Amino acid sequence: MKIDILVFAAHPDDAELACSGTIAKHVAAGKKVGIIDLTKGELGTRGSVELRTKEAEKSSKILGIAVRENLGFADGFFTNDKEHQLTVITKIRQYKPEIVLANSINDRHPDHGRAAELVADACFYSGLLKIETRFDGKKQQEWRPKAVYHYIQDYSLEPDFVVNTSDFFETKKNAILSFSSQFYDPNNTEPKTPISSKEFLNFVKARDIHFGRPIGAKYAEGFKVNRSIGVDDLFNLI
Numbered sequence: 001m002k003i004d005i006l007v008f009a010a011h012p013d014d015a016e017l018a019c020s021g022t023i024a025k026h027v028a029a030g031k032k033v034g035i036i037d038l039t040k041g042e043l044g045t046r047g048s049v050e051l052r053t054k055e056a057e058k059s060s061k062i063l064g065i066a067v068r069e070n071l072g073f074a075d076g077f078f079t080n081d082k083e084h085q086l087t088v089i090t091k092i093r094q095y096k097p098e099i100v101l102a103n104s105i106n107d108r109h110p111d112h113g114r115a116a117e118l119v120a121d122a123c124f125y126s127g128l129l130k131i132e133t134r135f136d137g138k139k140q141q142e143w144r145p146k147a148v149y150h151y152i153q154d155y156s157l158e159p160d161f162v163v164n165t166s167d168f169f170e171t172k173k174n175a176i177l178s179f180s181s182q183f184y185d186p187n188n189t190e191p192k193t194p195i196s197s198k199e200f201l202n203f204v205k206a207r208d209i210h211f212g213r214p215i216g217a218k219y220a221e222g223f224k225v226n227r228s229i230g231v232d233d234l235f236n237l238i
Contacts, residue, residue: 003066004031006097006145008088010115011041011075012056013179017204018151019101020063021165021172022221027064028168034067035060036091038115039075046190047181059178062171067095076111080118088122090133093140100145104153105224116150120226123148149223152207159222161229162211166218169208176204 005026009015015023015035023033037056040049047055053070060068071087078084092100102119103112125131127144134140152159165172176183181190184198194200205219212220231237 001066001095002032003034003095003097005033005099005101006092006095007033007035007101008103008115008119009035009037010103010109010111011039011044012037012052012070013041013059013176013182014103014112014153015101015151016059016063016172016175016179018104018153019221019223020059020175021168021208021219022101022151022163023063023065024168024171024175025163025165032066033063034069034095034097035065037068037070038073038078038118039111040070040072041075043075044182045193046188046196047179051181052179055179055181059175062175062178078111078114078118080114080121084118085122085125086131086133088119089126089131090135090140092123092126092145093133093143094135096143098146100148101223102148102150104155104157105150105226106155106157108154112153120148120150147225147229149225152222152224156207157222157224159211160225162215162217162220162222164212164215164217164220165208166212166220169205169219172208173201173205176201 007015027033041052042049103115105116123145127142129142208219211222
């Protein structure tokens, strides 16, 4: 299966919090979108691996994505090394995305910045002919995505561009709330965390409002890039 947009996330729920409006918008436009979670979030204070897996499945149905996988890297302890890069390269070559979305380049959780570097490096190396990977016993062809964009997470970074997600905020909200073990649930008796309060969901909404304001949109999601963005037509920037 060829994917148009492949979203990598250090933890299940990273993609939902930061770019699920963008995901839902492109799915509605007929694009095939997939999510690959690097870890199972096993170090999370609340919930369990089994529960978060079920929550990710529920969110995936809400977003309408074509595929979701979990690479099972060690939460908190995966590294940007050859072994992990080759695993990510195998997925990039399997799905051949035109665009990759990845974690924030700099963020409060150390996994996020490390995942951003790992995925960006893997996207480059995936285009090198002499790096060999195999899938289902067959040698894979090299493939390099046209672009890698980093979604903005906890830190308030200035976006390089924003995506108008005004028509998809409710979908985003429902996808986030699929992870009831992690986010606000008045019936949850587990220890409180920085992201489990009702106020945190207000922060997510306020940030999307903030990103939308400069472009005259009700809601938007922000992204960072490591290189200049090129366009063929100035009207594509409107």
